[in-house]
Amino acid sequence: MNPSTTIDVSLVVNDAPVVLHCEPSRRLLTVLREDLGLTGAKPGCGVGRCGACLVWLDGEPVNACLVMAYQTQGRAVTTIESVGASAASEPVRRALADCGAVQCGYCAPGLVMMMTHLHTRVPRPDAAQAAADLCGQLCRCTGYGGLQRAIGTLFPG
Amino acid sequence: MADDALLPTPRRVLGHPELLARSRPRPDADAKLRGAAGYPTHRLRPGQLHGAVLGSPVPHARLVAIDTSAAQRIAGVRAVVTAAAISGPALYGLRHVDRPALCTDRVRCVGDPIAAVAADTAQTAQAALAAIRVTLEPLAVVDDAEAALAPTAARVHERGNLLHRVHYASADEAAWAAAEAACAHVVEGEYLSPRQMHVCLETEGGVAEPDGQGGLVLWWGCQNPERDRQVIAAMLCLPPERVRVVGSPVGGSYGAKDELTVQPIAALLAFRSGRSVRLHLSRPASTDLGVKRHPMRVRMRSGCDAQGRLLLHRVEILADTGAYATHGPEVLDAAVEHAVGPYAWTALAIEARLAYTNNGIAGAFRGFGAVQTQWALEQQIDRLARACGIDALAFRSRNLVAPDAPGPLGQEVVPSDGPRLALAQLSRLPIWLERGTVSDDDEGRYRYGLGVAMVHRSDGFGRGGPNGGKLALALASDGRIELRVSLTEMGQSLAESMKALAVRYLGCGEDDLRPVIGDSALAPDTGAAAASRSTSLLHRALSGAARDWIAALGEQAARHLEVAAGTLRFGPGGWSDLQGRPRLSLAELAEVLRTDLPHRVIHIEPEETPSPVPGSHWVFGACAAAARVRIDTWTGALQVQQLALASALGPVVSPMGLLGQMEGGALMGQGMATIERLPMRDARYLARNLDAYLVPTLADAPCAELHAIEDLMPGDTVGPRGAGEIAVNIAVPAVANAVSAAIGMPVERLPIDPDDLLDFLEREA
Secondary structure, three states, rough: OOOOEEEEEEEOOOOOOEEEEOOOOEEEHHHHHHHHHOOOOOOOOOOOOOOOOEEEEEEEEEEEOEEEEHHHHEEEEOOHHOOOOOHHHHHHHHHHHHHHHOOOOOOHHHHHHHHHHHHHOOOOOHHHHHHOOOOOOOOOOOOHHHHHHHHHHHOOO | OOOHHHHHOOOOOEEEEHHHHHHOOOOOHHHOOOOOOHHHHOOOOOOOEEEEEEEOOOOOOOEEEEEEHHHOOOOOEEEEEEEOOOOOOOOOOOOOOEEEEEOOEEEEEOEEEEEEEOOHHHHHHHHHHHHHHEEEOOOOOOOOOOHHHOOOOOOOOOOOOEEEEEEEEOOOOOHHHHHHHOOOOOEEEEEEOOOEEEEOOOOEEEEEEEEEOEEEEEEEOOOOOHHHHHHHHHHHOHHHHEEEOOOOOOOOOOOOOOOOOOHHHHHHHHHOOOEEEEEEEOOHHHHHHHHEEOOEEEEEEEEEEOOEEEEEEEEEEEEEEEEEOHHHHHHHHHHHHOOOOEOOEEEEEEEEEEEEEOOEEEEOOOOOOOOHHHHHHHHHHHHHHHHHHHHHHHHHHHHEEOOOOOOOOOOOOOOHHHHHHHHHHHHOOOOHHHHHOOEEEEHHHEEEEEEEEEEEEEEEOOOOOOEEEEEEEEEOOOOOOOEEEOOOOOOOOOHHHHHHHHHHHHHHOOHHHHOOOOOOOOOOOOOOOOOOOOOHHHHHHHHHHHHHHHHHHHHHHHHHOOEEEEEEEEEOOOEEEEOEEEEHHHHHHHHHHOOOOOEEEEEEOOOOOOOOOOOOOOOEEEEEEEEEEEOOOOOOOOOEEEEEEEEEEEEEOHHHHHHHHHHHHHHHHHHHOOOOOOOOOOOOOEEEEEEEOOOHHHOOOOOOEEEOOOOOOOOOOOOOOOOOHHHHHHHHHHHHHHHHHHOEEEOOOOOOOOHHHHHHHHHHO
């Protein structure tokens, strides 16, 4: 594929249909931030290690820096702009705020995305499983003390 | 414990459960959790240009020629800049003005900026960079601090490679000889501290934009907007008031964004193109150009008598500052001052050198120079305690300096009982009381160890540093009281501390106060949000000036109500009469005074030690800790299981803020001690992203607890000590000492390598 060719990608972003005209080399994270103005997903490493850009693709968590825009053809992308305003994330946001899991906050949207996904999963994972699944969300500020406490309140057992 | 009697009993301690019970969500938590915090790097707007920087591909070379003509011809390229585009001073720097915003005749490290472009798209910007022709004439690479100081070494700067040197001695030759003669035990070690990377999740970036009136606005996460403004204004030959810098909120800094990196380049691109320009470094570019913790080689020779009284301590420090000075000299000063610890020595001698090399750039990093010597010192202390057969806590407590003793370098300091109180608190915690139950199990696969450490650390900048500052109190037209500071919010909970201190000293309600943060146009120059100084500074300013200011407001309220000022009482919301009936709200007073709203700038005079010891500090906080580790003898895997911190930092201003700073700092220190490895070869970083440079994850976080001692010495006027750094300082030695306790291995190199553990265990077997 010629990298300068523009392709059309039809997808659903936060429940609204979107048609992108973009280069095939464009990543989902870039498209969200640059083309759609959704800056909640954050660039941290670009190699899928920090989790700051985590979004849902057809309801499953993915690092948006590792998804090419064309791979979203016909699929549904959900970002923090939608989830952060939803009732589903309310207990997660409250627990993270109450427990002190937020400092600089750059990792916070990715954390809410991953944690809300885990919290709404049926059956809900136990604390140990939730903690294991949250190891991809790097936080450099808090030392994870607040996150440990939030896991304790959100994932009993 | 033998020396329990020497330790006082802390009177006011907030244990972990109390700290949690008193914690409240940060004012900015919800916006951050919804992805709407508004970081400068998110200020993406249609029509903005994309900035990109061409960094040096080699560590050391003469810059012979730059040909940008081909780049300039590319459609969509709006500006191409080199050092020639800078009309003002070509160099900037804190103590040493040695760093070019864009290189002039020499590149001194990989990534050193040579040229930059602004273009319509990111792809065009990259194409333009690729079209710039640079002629470099390689120079000998200086990639080792010791080699850098050899007389024959290539010079990184014309002035030579020795950037800073400190010599300190507290005893003459005869006193040394006497101390040597009295030693029953002497231990020696060479301790290697690694480069550590800050890994702010938000890399350096932001937006520079012409303000339409010949000036410039910069939105850029930083620790000192006022300084950014001054450097950029000078570079562009603008009066400082024509440049506005909004530096908040910051997606993590820890020292990384204290000094300028590429914001002068963004400003230059915006100024030349007349357009808004965004620039946000990729993680690899941030690794190349961002500062790191100073690598240090610390040699110590320490001795005590048969009763365990410390006698002599000889320290030799060699540090690598890389290509430019930034905070290097102050970092070395801190390493020297904290190599002494809160301990009483009969004879003390310290030699320290800081070398320029071509190894990237080292600069400010939370823990700031001190941590590199503190973990070495704490290893030495443990080794002496073991040699004497005295437990780690008793050994430390019998060697602490008196509360009213001079500071580490003999300077006058604010009296403090912090170290003693912290050790006393630690001695009461279950982790210490139950130390006898730490034993190896699982059929010998795992070895466990409990390590103890003690540190004190300085607050603020050293003598001669920019310790003063200004902030402002104002009544806004909507009746809110504004506390205006140019400090920035980096996650440290500045806004909450401002609110808490305003409630305490103004007597207003929490919602009456609006913190105004991080904007050079809205606040006077408060100085840097750095060196654990923000809370202390705010405390000093408000405890001194707040009551006067609110009293002056009260007089205006009384004048309006035509009553005597003494008949009014100020409280949340405004003024009441002495029976508690509301008389005038803040909003009503603001309405009355709307053409002349009260506004007062508070000047905070620098408080420094009066002793003429350059760079030495006036105020110290203290922390003791115990860490429990598990070592897997099959794999060498090291797990920090438990960490108990006893801090003595004065009154707790923000319980959640304190807890968060301590938990976060501790894991950062643990990372330095255990896994954070940033190798260099031939002056190039071998790990440039988070797939190769590993930082702690949730799985690495120990079960941590904090016990905050609030006691201060009678007559103390300093109040709360900063909590931003000390947990880094304490966690490194606590973990290192726990490893030594577990398997008996002296830790002399960080991060602790599983292979080193296995080698040691093999030799031991």
